[in-house]
Amino acid sequence: MASHDAITERLSGPPASAWGGGVAPFATGSKKLGMWLFIMSDAITFGALLMAYCYVRVAAVEWPKPFEFYPALVKATVMTFILLSSSVTMVMAVQASKSDKRSSTVKWIMATMLGGLLFVIIHATEWVGLINEGVRLFHNPWGEPLFGAAFFTLTGLHMTHVFCGVIYLGVVATWFGKGKLSAEDVEVAGLYWHFVDLVWMFIFPLVYVLSIHQG
Amino acid sequence: MSETHAAHHAPTGFIRKYIFSLDHKVIGIQYYFLALFSVFVGLTLSILMRLHLAWPHTAVPLLDKLSPLGAPGGVITPEYYLSLLTLHGTLMVFFVLTTAPQSGFGNFILPIQIGAEDMAFPRLNMMSFWVTFLALIVLIATFFISDGPPIAGWTNYPPLSAVGGAAGPGMAVGDTLWVFSIAIFCVASMLGAINFIATTLDLRARGLSLMKLPLTCWAWFITAILGLLSFAVLLAAGALLLLDRMGGTSFFIPGGLIVSDKILSNHTGGSPLLWQHLFWFFGHPEVYIAILPGMGVTSHVLSTFARKPIFGYRAMVYAMGAIAVLGFGVWGHHMFVSGMSPYSAFAFSILTMAIGVPSAIKTFNWIGTLLGARIRFDSPMLYALGFVSIFVTGGLSGIFLGQPPIDIYFHDTYFVLAHFHFIMGVAAIFGMFAGTAFWFPKMFGRMMNETLGKVHFWITFVGVYAIFMPMHYLGLEGNPRRYSEFIDNFLVPLMPLHRFISIAAFITGGAQLIFLANLIWSLFWGKKATENPWEATTLEWTVPSPPPFDNFAGLHPVVYHGPYEFSVPGAEKDYIMQTDAEVLKEG
Numbered sequence: 001m002a003s004h005d006a007i008t009e010r011l012s013g014p015p016a017s018a019w020g021g022g023v024a025p026f027a028t029g030s031k032k033l034g035m036w037l038f039i040m041s042d043a044i045t046f047g048a049l050l051m052a053y054c055y056v057r058v059a060a061v062e063w064p065k066p067f068e069f070y071p072a073l074v075k076a077t078v079m080t081f082i083l084l085s086s087s088v089t090m091v092m093a094v095q096a097s098k099s100d101k102r103s104s105t106v107k108w109i110m111a112t113m114l115g116g117l118l119f120v121i122i123h124a125t126e127w128v129g130l131i132n133e134g135v136r137l138f139h140n141p142w143g144e145p146l147f148g149a150a151f152f153t154l155t156g157l158h159m160t161h162v163f164c165g166v167i168y169l170g171v172v173a174t175w176f177g178k179g180k181l182s183a184e185d186v187e188v189a190g191l192y193w194h195f196v197d198l199v200w201m202f203i204f205p206l207v208y209v210l211s212i213h214q215g
Numbered sequence: 216m217s218e219t220h221a222a223h224h225a226p227t228g229f230i231r232k233y234i235f236s237l238d239h240k241v242i243g244i245q246y247y248f249l250a251l252f253s254v255f256v257g258l259t260l261s262i263l264m265r266l267h268l269a270w271p272h273t274a275v276p277l278l279d280k281l282s283p284l285g286a287p288g289g290v291i292t293p294e295y296y297l298s299l300l301t302l303h304g305t306l307m308v309f310f311v312l313t314t315a316p317q318s319g320f321g322n323f324i325l326p327i328q329i330g331a332e333d334m335a336f337p338r339l340n341m342m343s344f345w346v347t348f349l350a351l352i353v354l355i356a357t358f359f360i361s362d363g364p365p366i367a368g369w370t371n372y373p374p375l376s377a378v379g380g381a382a383g384p385g386m387a388v389g390d391t392l393w394v395f396s397i398a399i400f401c402v403a404s405m406l407g408a409i410n411f412i413a414t415t416l417d418l419r420a421r422g423l424s425l426m427k428l429p430l431t432c433w434a435w436f437i438t439a440i441l442g443l444l445s446f447a448v449l450l451a452a453g454a455l456l457l458l459d460r461m462g463g464t465s466f467f468i469p470g471g472l473i474v475s476d477k478i479l480s481n482h483t484g485g486s487p488l489l490w491q492h493l494f495w496f497f498g499h500p501e502v503y504i505a506i507l508p509g510m511g512v513t514s515h516v517l518s519t520f521a522r523k524p525i526f527g528y529r530a531m532v533y534a535m536g537a538i539a540v541l542g543f544g545v546w547g548h549h550m551f552v553s554g555m556s557p558y559s560a561f562a563f564s565i566l567t568m569a570i571g572v573p574s575a576i577k578t579f580n581w582i583g584t585l586l587g588a589r590i591r592f593d594s595p596m597l598y599a600l601g602f603v604s605i606f607v608t609g610g611l612s613g614i615f616l617g618q619p620p621i622d623i624y625f626h627d628t629y630f631v632l633a634h635f636h637f638i639m640g641v642a643a644i645f646g647m648f649a650g651t652a653f654w655f656p657k658m659f660g661r662m663m664n665e666t667l668g669k670v671h672f673w674i675t676f677v678g679v680y681a682i683f684m685p686m687h688y689l690g691l692e693g694n695p696r697r698y699s700e701f702i703d704n705f706l707v708p709l710m711p712l713h714r715f716i717s718i719a720a721f722i723t724g725g726a727q728l729i730f731l732a733n734l735i736w737s738l739f740w741g742k743k744a745t746e747n748p749w750e751a752t753t754l755e756w757t758v759p760s761p762p763p764f765d766n767f768a769g770l771h772p773v774v775y776h777g778p779y780e781f782s783v784p785g786a787e788k789d790y791i792m793q794t795d796a797e798v799l800k801e802g
Contacts, residue, residue, distance in 0.1 A: 145464075
C-alpha cells in the first residue's frame with residue numbers, strides 16, 4: 001500500500017503528537033484501520049438483519065420452536081466450539097507471524113481454515129437435514145413461514161462470510177509463506193476471522209437457543 | 216511492496232491513465248462526470264413530469280419510441296409518470312447528491328488538502344467508482360426493458376415493491392433491477408467510506424492536526440462515517456427485499472394482502488413497516504450525506520471570499536458532528552402517519568427539533584463570517600451565498616414537518632416536496648455549483664467564465680424559488696404528491712399555479728445548459744488558471760493547476776497554520792497559507 005510506506009517514511013522524522021498529522025493515529029497502518037471500518041459496516045448489516053429477525057419474530061402470532069436438544073442444539077454447540085477453537089488457532093498464527101516464524105504461521109492459519117471448513121460442512125449437513133424435513137425459505141412444517149426465511153438468511157449470510165474467510169485465509173497463508181505479505185496482513189485477516197466468530201455468538205443464542213422445543 | 220510502485224509512478228497507457236486509473240484525481244473527475252450525466256437525465260425526467268402535470272395530454276415527441284407502453288402516442292400514462300418520478304428520485308439522490316459532493320470533489324480535493332499523494336487505498340478507490348458505474352448502468356437499463364422502470368418511488372415501499380409484477384408496470388423485472396442497482400451502490404459507498412475515513416485519519420501532513428483541517432475535509436470525513444454506517448442497513452434491507460421478490464419469503468408482505476383484486480395466498484407474516492424502519496434508518500442519514508459536503512464547501516468558500524476567518528471554527532466542526540449523531544435518531548419522523556405510538560413520535564420529534572440547533576449554529580456562523588466583511592462576489596461566492604439562503608428556507612419548513620400534528624396534515628403533499636427539494640436537492644446542488652466554480656481551476660487548469668457563471672447563478676437562484684416556493688402553498692391546500700394529473704377534482708383551481716411552476720421549471724432547467732456550456736467551453740478555451748487564483752490558504756492551492764500525478768512531486772508538505780487565516784493583523788498579505796513557515800511580524 002502506498003499509504004503504509006508513506007506513513008513509515010514520515011514516522012522517521014521528529015515525533016509529532018498522535019493526532020497532529022504526519023503519523024497514523026492508533027499507531028496502525030491504514031490496512032488495519034480499513035479492516036476495522038469494514039467490520040463496523042458489516043456488523044451493522046448483520047445488526048440490521050438480526051433486528052429484522054427480532055421484529056418479525058416478536059410480531060408473529062406464534063414463532064416455531066422446533067429445535068430439539070439433540071441433534072440441533074448439540075450440533076450447533078459443536079459448531080460454536082469449532083469456530084471458537086479456530087479463533088484460538090488464528091491468535092496463534094498472528095503470534096507466530098509477529099516473531100516471523102513463517103512456516104509455523106502458515107500451519108496455524110491452515111488449522112484455522114480447517115476449523116472454518118469443518119464449521120461450514122457441519123452447517124451444510126444441518127441445512128440439508130432441515131431441507132429434508134421440509135423447511136424452505138417460504139414454508140416449514142411448524143407454522144410461521146418466516147421461520148425458514150429468517151433462519152436461512154441469517155445463517156446463510158454468516159456461512160458465506162465463513163466460507164469467504166477460509167478463501168481469504170488461504171490467500172494470506174500462501175502469500176505470507178512466500179514472503180509477500182507482512183505480519184500485519186496476517187493480523188488484519190485475523191480481525192476479520194474473529195469478527196465472523198463474534199457474529200456467530202449472536203446467531204447461536206438468538207436463532208438456536210431461543211428456538212429450542214419446550215415441553 | 217509491488218503496489219507501492221504501481222501507485223507512485225504515473226501510468227502511461229491510455230486505459231491505466233484515464234479509464235482504470237488509480238489516481239484519486241482522475242477518479243474524482245470520473246465521479247463528477249458520472250454525476251453530471253445523471254443530473255441531466257434526472258433533470259430531463261423532471262421536465263417531462265412538470266410538462267405532464269401542467270398539460271396532461273401533450274404528446275412528447277420520440278417518447279413513444281422509448282416506451283411504447285408508457286407513452287402511447289407520446290402521451291405519458293399515469294403509470295409512466297410514476298416511473299419517471301421513481302427514476303428521477305433514484306438518480307438524483309444516489310447518483311447525484313451522494314456521488315458528486317462526496318465522491319467527486321472529495322476524491323479530487325481531500326488528499327491534496329491534507330497533503331497526501333493519494334487516497335489510502337487507490338485500488339479500492341478505483342473499484343468503488345466502477346462499482347458505482349455498474350449500479351448506474353443497471354438502473355438506466357430499466358428504461359430499455361419491455362417492463363419499463365419501476366413505479367414505487369425512490370423509497371420503494373413494500374408491499375408494492377415486494378409483490379412483483381402484479382403491482383403494476385415495471386414492478387416485475389424493473390424493480391428487481393432497481394434493488395440490485397441500489398445494493399451494488401451500497402457496496403460502492405461502503406468501499407468509498409472506508410477509504411475516506413482511513414485517508415483523513417492516516418495521511419494528514421505533518422502539523423495538520425484535526426483542528427487545522429479545512430471544514431471541507433471535516434465534512435467529507437463525517438459524511439464518510441455516515442455512509443459507512445447507514446448504507447450497511449440499506450444493504451440488509453435490499454437483501455431482504457430481493458428475497459421477498461425472488462425467494463418467496465415474506466419479510467415485508469403481510470398475510471391476506473389483496474393485489475389487483477387477487478388475494479396473495481402464498482405470503483404471510485411480514486410487515487411493510489419493517490422496510491420503512493430499515494429504509495429510513497439509512498434514509499435520514501442519507502439526507503446529511505447529501506448536504507454535509509455542501510456545508511463544507513460553503514464554509515470554505517464563504518471564508519475565502521469574505522477574506523475573514525470562518526466564524527467559530529470549532530463550533531462548525533462540533534455542529535457537523537452533532538448533526539451526524541442526531542441524524543441517526545430521527546428516522547421515525549418519516550413515519551409519523553404509519554400508526555406509530557404517539558410516544559415514539561414525540562421522541563422522534565424532539566430529536567428532529569434538536570437538529571435545528573446545530574443547523575442554526577452553522578447558519579449564524581456563516582452570517583457571522585460575512586458580517587463586516589469586504590466580500591468578493593465571484594461566482595463561487597454567489598453559489599455559496601445561494602446555499603445559505605436555500606438551506607435556511609428548506610430548513611424552516613423542516614421545523615413544521617418535524618412536528619407530528621402538523622406533519623400528519625402535510626404528509627405526502629407538495630409541502631414535503633418543497634421541503635426536501637430545497638434542503639436536500641437544491642441546497643446540495645448549490646454546494647456543487649460552488650465547488651465546481653471554486654475548484655474548476657484546480658481540477659482542469661482553466662478558469663470558468665465569470666459572466667456565464669453569474670447569469671447562471673441568478674436565473675437558477677430566482678428560478679428554484681419560483682419553482683419550490685409555491686409548492687408550500689399547494690401543500691397547504693392539500694395537493695398530494697405523486698399524482699400524475701389534477702384535472703378532474705378539487706385541485707383544478709390550483710392548475711394555474713401548477714402551470715406557473717412548470718414554466719419556472721422549464722426556464723430554470725434550460726438555464727442549466729448555460730452551466731453545462733460554461734463547463735465545456737472553459738474546459739477547452741477558459742483562461743489559464745494560476746496556482747492560487749482565489750488567494751486561498753489551503754494545501755490544494757500550493758500545487759500547480761492541475762496538480763501533477765503525485766500532487767506534491769514527492770515532497771511532504773508541512774502545515775503551520777489553520778485553514779482560514781485571512782486578514783490576520785500584522786501579516787504581509789491578507790491571507791496566510793497553511794504551509795507558510797514565516798511567523799507573524801512583531802507589531
